[in-house]
Amino acid sequence: MPAAAAATGPQKALAKLGLARDIDLALHLPLRYEDETRVTQLRDAREGDTAQIEAVVTACEVVYRPRRQLMVTVDDGTDTCVLRFFSFYPSQQKALAVGTKLRLRGELKGGFLGWQMVHPSFKPAAGDLPTALTPVYPTVAGLPQAYLRKAVQSGVARADLSDTFPPGITEALKPLVWPLREALQFLHHPTPDVSLATLEDRSHPAWQRLKAEELLAQQLSQQESKRERDALRSPALTTRAGGLHEQLLAALPFQLTRAQRRVGEEIASDLAREVPMHRLLQGDVGSGKTVVAALAAAIAIDAGRQCALMAPTEILAEQHFRKLIGWLEPLLAPQGLRVAWLTGSQRKKERTEMLALVASGEAALVVGTHAVIQEHVQFQKLALAVIDEQHRFGVAQRLALRQKMHEEGQEPHMLMMSATPIPRTLAMSYYADLDVSTIDELPPGRTPVVTKLIADSRRDEVVERIRAQVAQGRQVYWVCPLIEESEALDLTNATATHAALSEALPGVMVGLLHSRMPVAEKKAVMQLFVGGQMGVLVSTTVIEVGVDVPNASLMVIEHAERFGLSQLHQLRGRVGRGAAASACILMYSPGESGKVGETARARLKAMMDTADGFEIARRDLEIRGPGEFLGSRQSGAPLLRFADLQTDTALLDWARELAPRMLDEHPELARRHTARWLGGKSEFLKA
Template identity: 40%
Template sequence: MLQLDQIPLKQIHGVSALKEGELHAFGIFNVQDMLEYYPFRYEDYRLRSLSEVKDGDKITVQAKIMGIPVLQRYGRKSRLTCKLMAEDWMFTATWFNRHFLKDQLTSGREIVVTGKWDLKRMQMTVSDSEFPDKGVARSGTLQPVYSIGGKITQSWMRKTMNQTLQQFGEMIPEILPELLVRKYSMMPRKKAITGIHQPEDNREGQEARRRMVYEELFLFQLKMQAFRALNRGRADGVVHTVDNATVREFVRSLPFELTDAQKKVELEILHDLRSPYCMNRLLQGDVGSGKTVVAAIGLFATVRSGFQGALMVPTEILAEQHMRSLQKLFEPFGISVGLLTGSTTGKKRKELLASLQMGLLDIVVGTHALIQEDVYFRQLGLVVTDEQHRFGVNQRSILRRKGYNPDVLTMTATPIPRTLAITAFGDMDVSTISERPKGRIPISTYWVKHDLMDRVLGFISREVDQGRQAYLICPLIEESEKLDVQNAIDLHIQMQQAFPNYHVGLLHGRMTPAEKEEVMRSFYANEVQLLISTTVVEVGVDVPNATLMIIMDADRFGLSQLHQLRGRVGRGSHASYCILVADPKSEVGQERMKVMTDTDDGFEVARRDLDLRGPGDFFGTKQSGLPEFRLADMVADFEVLEKAREDATDLIKDSSFWTSPQYEVLRGYLQKEQIFQGDLID
């Protein structure tokens, strides 16, 4: 019997070749994908009584047409009004650009209208209407709303989803073992998927979602725990044989003393390197906590063991910076460091690739240029990726495959509460650097209103006149009709006029990578004193001379993002400042400003962000390497995630899981996910 993921979309009645192509754009390629394309909210068409609704509510009421409709035209636009009676309430219904309804609004006829209720004027602005005598009824239901675009409309999507459920609903298999379904009193899978698309009421929708959220998180954790169990038992990783005295000699040569947190993480990494099992470790630490130095110790141990190391970073300028700092650290020990980016071309590139392949080059630092086909290592022993969420899953795994089971260290400056990190990255060990290097000057943070902008400009003047540099961050690139917020292009012009003697640069996401690199290079070299930018500088180059970070309309940013931006300054020996310019209207906006001025500890900021923003968008779409789910939310559903991890761990440890027929479907899922291939999971 065919599986749902083997049935093409064209088998669904009403899906043409053209529509099939449109669905592909949403990642829908087969019947299973279609059924698992869930709505993100519901339109409530259940009938309400006017006596119980508040001003401004969106409601659906059944009424009787009581008067003659009046049509007014304004060029191509029109306004249609008509008196309706619901219960004992007489009100005016208004339709915009629905002139064709005029002839259907006959006195005495029943109508169901949905729209925004204006209690003071006793009127409704109608968004939807239908006539019960036509037999087509949305009223009385919760209608799903899907994320769509192109030529796919909501009504087509709803109709096609209903058709898919009619044709293939009976084929929806149960995946979870009966003992787990019973343990949490969950509805069967077939009923849950139907209930998400066509809930009879809120309760059924919630129960359906509860079941499918658990399933998503359970399958994710099962994959993680199976990988962990299978690979922890396989001693086929790289074994590094460096002795403690050699590592101590290198650590003593560093121009500063390691913090206790760095020493603890260093020991964890060295333990992993010496073991025959593949290291797969996430190193998280606040901006400026010294993650790179810890990675350098790992790279040093790798080279002293006779292997090569690779460090992959998101931008060319950051790669150059890491290469220079590693060269300085490794030079006394005769360890060679090379640089491979998109700008490494011609003879230089050929020589570097040859040195790498012959083992003459110990460490290579680079961008995604490292994963090109013609890059070969003689003996790759350690792969380090910095700001891992900037790379795709495939990019990271290609680099790993350039060696035979090399150890992997992944670094991120996005602080994640530790329990969440451990649970989310089930196949990784998590190390955290939670303290700052000694002697690092804290960044002073101030919140000012827009009417104090003149004083902010005076502050910029003072810093730049002393030879320092400043960032000025905006939420938008260009002016927006919808948002009354500062934009980078206008601000660039204003700052050029305000500071005619300074070089003012502009950086934003629509520039090409080469243009961005050039601007950052100029800023790094102090050829640009004031850099106007959007959040593209959030993860970027270290500019020790930059001492001032000004964030316009700061209440438009999330706390984690504000903290990342603040971390761009305070990297040199001078006192540094972060100024938040904002007039927040909401309590959440005001609270964010307060958190930023109260603390500069990234983990505390992350914890408060979690409390404030609510779990839904804590991480933001781009801010972390956490997996994406169709329904589940790592933070909102954290308790479910923990239960799913416990259940998956127990099941994987149970010997019957690998043999019993009741777990055949789950074993098939792991087989399909290639868990038994031994490739690292992202």
């Protein structure tokens, strides 16, 4: 291979790790450290130590029993040690020739036959010992540690690490007195006397400096995007006496809860302003977010504008569509307006018809999946975009929806909805540019769901319980975690469960629903279940959000230990929607050890302890960290790499307070700081 082509290997691997700029390399921190600063003598070594020794090779041979291996004996003057290599090259054999003095590092295993090391690292024993710990970096195939260490070192040397903190602010936080360059140099090469615990738990002052820098960059970016958004304009949408909003309120077959009325007013006052609304509507499963969205849509339609509602799955979009058509179509028809439906699976003729309605403005409300934001969808006068389960949409998709406004410099009001309540620390950090409305009460008539934890070995009892429920005219969900068997996880797949339940429940219609089925088939199955003809629905998690069948009173979740906490809570929310007493059975399978893993146990315990979505969300953040809450924000906004929202709240408060001041008083420092940390990614934080 020519040298030039060979050189691209590590370069490509660096790009794969996202290490494009010098600052990226400087911020690529070690996973752990190896202590190569001292040499241990074999007579002082202890069994199981990872030690560095200097010794002379006294024997080197290939043996074939019990398998082919290279056996090398070395002597450091105090004792001998046997090195074993099960895979080796002729060049390595040559480097381990008798008489060579080596510096070796590996785990020492002792026994009656003396010391042994398997596949130790080795190099000629020359030169001084290093004075700092040796970093071990996260890497990918084709990028050896030695190459990465050099690249990182030159990145640190070349990067602009000048201080971007405004003068005089580090006094407020004593650990931040470490300058950034010193902090990074130390974290790449800590001195051997450092307490490893402070590096591991990131409480060392060098780590504190980095966390403060990162949180400040994130807050600056959020504040900046909020200011940019506040400078944009949206059409002011106001309610009028006797208008569509009032008509809809009067026509609804139920009373709104106090919480629904409160958030409705918050949204209405946002819509009446010319600044684009950017609001997150969060509420527990079943708290009635769709009707709040319908009321917001009514305000937009009344003002002669269009509204788009986008949901992540076709099933969920169709749920919304059915409800919205029922509520709004009778009120829109007299005005010659319609509710349109757009999804990827539509037939061409129906799709063309819908696109024409949207373009002409006759479709006052457009409901659908991400088909709503495709290029050829042209709105005549879009003013409000509602995104359900917003964390399941990519940032790019949310940006595309915002670009559907025709008027220059204007953008639609945005209402995002989520049934996964966002813990306060996360809202302060990742949603600092978002106003949050919370529906914190359930509509009356909801029955509390009893949650039971049952081992897989008692499956027969569960089937009996299903039989009893169906006999009373009730319906049952059975949720499986995977569609097909995987050798690694010997799971009973949905198809096998469906067959077993069909056999155990003669005379009962048992349906099957999974994500690989054609859309038409999925719809047919859902219609039978919603219509009440189907007694039991075996499903993968496609029913997780939005499915509303008040007659369903039992939810069985198989392999509950494999689900995330908020997912379990979402699934549980599918029952208890009617007046019948409802239950959720979490069926778990202890592993080979007879126990469930610690994380899974924490999740199952939380489900047993509480039905409060906010408490569930708080515990979920504790168990999983922020990653999954933010969902597709990951595709653009880097999640915090160094700071931890659980433990670094003091630093987060500090950054939140400093960011707006810094933008006002030190705009150039703020710009440099954000560019250093976020590069081109700050666009995504604005979605």
